[in-house]
Amino acid sequence: xxxxxxxxxxxxxxxxxxxxxxxxxxxxxxxxxxxxxxxxxxxxxxxxxxxxxxxxxxxxxxxxxxxxxxxxxxxxxxxxxxxxxxxxxxxxxxxxxxxxxxxxxxxxxxxxxxxxxxxxxxxxxxxxxxxxxxxxxxxxxxxxxxxxxxxxxxxxxxxxxxxxxxxxxxxxx
Amino acid sequence: xxxxxxxxxxxxxxxxxxxxxxxxxxxxxxxxxxxxxxxxxxxxxxxxxxxxxxxxxxxxxxxxxxxxxxxxxxxxxxxxxxxxxxxxxxxxxxxxxxxxxxxxxxxxxxxxxxxxxxxxxxxxxxxxxxxxxxxxxxxxxxxxxxxxxxxxxxxxxxxxxxxxxxxxxxxxxxxxxxxxxxxxxxxxxxxxxxxxxxxxxxxxxxxxxxxxxxxxxxxxxxxxxxxxxxxxxxxxxxxxxxxxxxxxxxxxxxxxxxxxxxxxxxxxxxxxxxxxxxxxxxxxxxxxxxxxxxxxxxxxxxxxxxxxxxxxxxxxxxxxxxxxxxxxxxxxxxxxxxxxx
Numbered sequence: 001x002x003x004x005x006x007x008x009x010x011x012x013x014x015x016x017x018x019x020x021x022x023x024x025x026x027x028x029x030x031x032x033x034x035x036x037x038x039x040x041x042x043x044x045x046x047x048x049x050x051x052x053x054x055x056x057x058x059x060x061x062x063x064x065x066x067x068x069x070x071x072x073x074x075x076x077x078x079x080x081x082x083x084x085x086x087x088x089x090x091x092x093x094x095x096x097x098x099x100x101x102x103x104x105x106x107x108x109x110x111x112x113x114x115x116x117x118x119x120x121x122x123x124x125x126x127x128x129x130x131x132x133x134x135x136x137x138x139x140x141x142x143x144x145x146x147x148x149x150x151x152x153x154x155x156x157x158x159x160x161x162x163x164x165x166x167x168x169x170x171x172x173x
Numbered sequence: 174x175x176x177x178x179x180x181x182x183x184x185x186x187x188x189x190x191x192x193x194x195x196x197x198x199x200x201x202x203x204x205x206x207x208x209x210x211x212x213x214x215x216x217x218x219x220x221x222x223x224x225x226x227x228x229x230x231x232x233x234x235x236x237x238x239x240x241x242x243x244x245x246x247x248x249x250x251x252x253x254x255x256x257x258x259x260x261x262x263x264x265x266x267x268x269x270x271x272x273x274x275x276x277x278x279x280x281x282x283x284x285x286x287x288x289x290x291x292x293x294x295x296x297x298x299x300x301x302x303x304x305x306x307x308x309x310x311x312x313x314x315x316x317x318x319x320x321x322x323x324x325x326x327x328x329x330x331x332x333x334x335x336x337x338x339x340x341x342x343x344x345x346x347x348x349x350x351x352x353x354x355x356x357x358x359x360x361x362x363x364x365x366x367x368x369x370x371x372x373x374x375x376x377x378x379x380x381x382x383x384x385x386x387x388x389x390x391x392x393x394x395x396x397x398x399x400x401x402x403x404x405x406x407x408x409x410x411x412x413x414x415x416x417x418x419x420x421x422x423x424x425x426x427x428x429x430x431x432x433x434x435x436x437x438x439x440x441x442x443x444x445x446x447x448x449x450x451x452x453x454x455x456x457x458x459x460x461x462x463x464x465x466x467x468x469x470x471x472x473x474x475x476x477x478x479x480x481x482x483x484x485x486x487x488x489x490x491x492x493x494x495x496x497x498x499x500x501x502x503x504x505x506x507x508x509x510x511x512x513x514x
Contacts, residue, residue, distance in 0.1 A: 037429070051430075058430035059423070120405070127408035134415045144380070147387040150411065154394055157418040164425040171432050 025069050026159050032065035033163070062164070067136075070156050075149045078137025 018024055040057055060083060067079040131146055132138035135153055138146055388407060392398040395414045398407050 055427055055430040059426045062422070062426040062429070123405040124408065127405060127412060130412050131408065131415075134412065134419070144384060144387070147384060147391065150415070151387070151391055151394055154391075154411075154415060154418065157415070157422065161418065161421055161425065164422065164429065168425060168428050168432065 022155075022159055025156055026163055028069035029065050029160060029163050032068050033061065033167075036061040036065060062160075066156065066160050070152070073149060073152050073156075074141070074145070075136045075138075075153050076156075078140075082136060 037058070040054075040061065063079065064083050067076045067083060070076040128143055128146065131150065132141070135141075135146060135150055137149075141149065388404065391411055392407060395407075395411050397414075398410045401407055401410055
């Protein structure tokens with residue numbers, strides 16, 4: 001294991017970088033996101049953009065890095081397609097996350113006890129539909145596929161959060 | 174003679190290469206031979222018969238342990254062989270006490286043997302490639318639990334499904350005591366007695382088992398799912414969690430956008446810091462998860478080495494972790510790795 005001291009920070013290399021899939025994803029994500037952010041930075045200074053579209057661009061890059069880092073999964077391909085097809089300037093649908101869905105699920109929890117005994121299968125189907133909307137590409141999957149893909153999607157989301165948090169913390173502290 | 178029997182064949186048969194059918198035949202042979210030996214002897218102690226029958230009835234899943242018990246049994250016989258079966262009562266008591274973790278089945282075991290033989294054959298014929306298991310005894314246990322659950326009239330998804338499955342069990346199965354059986358690593362869908370064994374219901378049952386397996390995996394991932402039971406509740410939790418995560422990502426990306434102008438990013442620095450964050454954040458909350466191999470298929474570039482991924486593997490970070498600690502931060506909790514695949 002080599003250790004190089006660069007500017008009082010230590011760089012560490014793992015002997016088997018690809019062994020842990022979390023590491024792999026995290027590394028890929030960083031390698032996608034950081035250059036994209038730098039590029040945005042450079043472009044921003046040149047062109048005159050308002051803050052909102054800048055945010056959207058950043059969000060787009062974040063999602064793009066996310067999709068590119070997890071190529072093994074079906075949802076990432078769907079996400080990529082969606083990102084590539086929707087133009088930059090429009091409001092990307094992935095960013096308008098589920099305020100509606102929140103309301104709906106809270107209503108459902110209220111009525112759930114009454115419906116419990118009657119519409120068991122219907123309840124599950126409703127929830128599956130919502131899950132379909134959350135998961136990129138969920139519309140085209142059946143129940144089993146959704147369940148398999150959701151697991152990996154959740155894990156990758158968590159990892160993405162960790163990376164983003166560390167980037168943000170790096171620069172605020 | 175008996176020692177020779179036991180040592181030779183049990184050794185060869187301890188390897189799991191044998192199919193269920195062969196094992197069954199072997200056990201049957203053993204039993205016949207043993208029974209011959211026993212009948213030849215002067216004393217026929219009831220405990221002997223019990224042990225034989227016990228071995229017979231549990232042959233399908235407990236083969237490994239029953240082999241070892243055979244060995245013990247044989248060794249119990251060995252030194253006392255010439256002396257008849259009076260003294261070996263102690264040896265047999267030992268054997269019985271060693272086997273006491275499993276209940277003794279009642280005496281109609283020959284029927285059971287035949288039935289399990291038939292079942293095994295049916296299973297061997299109808300096995301799917303990715304099968305899911307319930308042992309007979311576990312089915313019994315589950316059926317008992319479900320009978321109670323039914324009276325409570327709580328109809329949640331899973332228990333509902335299993336209720337309908339279990340309802341066609343015959344009384345014969347319920348009359349046998351529930352014995353503890355170890356689960357094999359692989360799983361079959363087993364046709365219960367009296368249940369439809371046609372392709373469709375088997376396929377459906379396999380499908381349902383797959384789904385419940387995936388739900389269990391999700392239960393481990395999503396925090397807070399343990400308290401909720403039933404498919405609908407769990408799906409609710411999952412949905413909430415995914416929404417929560419997505420919102421957080423959105424928030425963080427907004428924050429990033431705000432900070433972006435002042436960012437001084439270097440990929441190497443970010444990776445170092447990020448791994449620190451990874452270890453500290455993740456280790457606290459999660460437990461190790463059973464790997465569900467289809468979830469991480471081989472990367473097209475071949476960089477993901479699945480064979481190295483192990484459910485309880487912590488060694489993958491033990492090597493780098495010692496070097497992390499030379500850094501100023503001492504926050505690591507590397508003993509329990511968060512996500513494991």
